[in-house]
Amino acid sequence: MLRTALLCIGLVIGGYAAAAWLTHDFQVWTAEGARRLEVALQPVPAPPVRVDGPGLPVQPLAQLLADGRTVTIVDFVYTRCQTVCLALGTVFQQLQLALGSDDAGGRVRLLSVSFDPVNDTPQALSGYAARMNADPSRWRFVRAADAQQTQRLLAAFQVVVVPDGRGDYEHNAALLVIDRRGRLVRVFDYSEQQLALDYARDLASRPKP
Template identity: 30%
Template sequence: MRTAFHVVMILVTGLVMGLIYRSLSNQPSQNANLPGPDEIVHTTDVAPGTKLEPTELKIENTEPVHPVTDEAWLSRFELTERSGKTVNSEDLLGEPYVVSFFFSTCPSICPQQNRKLKELQDEFEGQGVKFLAISVDPETDTPEVLREYAARFGADKDQWLFMTGDLTYVRRIGAEIFQQPVDKKFHTERLVLVDSAGKIEGLYLWPEKAQFEKLKKSIKRLLADKES
């Protein structure tokens, strides 16, 4: 009796397992909708199983990107002096000059720098050397503001020029002509010495005593060369 019961249980278990297997074999595979080895998929924003073509075959973009070509590199400049008159680089030919960058609201470095320039102005008064102070905050530094600022340092109107212009243009003058990185309310502590032919003789760090003294010697040499 017990043997017959075991036989029946084995048959029932086999029947149930067969039904389960048949049910599973009729369902789609979980991997049925995954891309096959020959399919290319670039996005999930399509219906499952969709085969997409490579994008490079549909978009014509064979040329590399090039930077925008700007106008020619600056070799001359033109700015507005505190008097309201326009001064350009051609007006300065024939005499050496020293270029500095500043802004009138600068609380510390600019006043120190301009005191150094006042020292140079006093030492070389009437000897045929000019000084150019170019503002890097033209929105604030109008000719009227520059006139008041220049008066604080006793700047001679003919020897020490205070100049302003469009900021983008001033950036280019600094970088392309005088080799100085300048931006709004930003400048270096270098004074640029230019000879009477308009060529840069050297760039001098005015806070460095040795360099400032060398600047004086270089100015004297350029003045002597001009006279010879």
């Protein structure tokens, strides 16, 4: 009887310790939550991948993001998507409208990154931008140069993209805030667009380090 009780106590303690380790001392319960916490604690530099897009020459992503002046809100999409990407597009349209009505407009910008470089050529991205009524002074579109660099970018920012076997993708949807140094510093759910915008505005208003 005593042996059984001790065994049960040991299992409880072991389970508690494992849960504490997996959830960062119970601060998160999901992989997405862990991702957000890790980014907040340790910003992630933009990986050394090259991107291009409408009106933009081929250049390192870090160069595009780390201009020392602006904070960028980033999402990951593909232009053929008829589900979550449309919701993200609507969110970005609303963010663009909000940025056009305040003085943060010149210090906060939007960037949509395609993870489908084969289909999402600069021409395809240009057409998509037109359908989204994107103002290129506030909202730009890019893709990584090839599939290998795309995977490198997705891995660095922990963006999950899984082919569904029918030519489309399942993927997580989030708003990534990149600071003036080109580092991913916060991740918000796309339903938290106001939080993402407020954080980006605040970050952009801080004195340069």
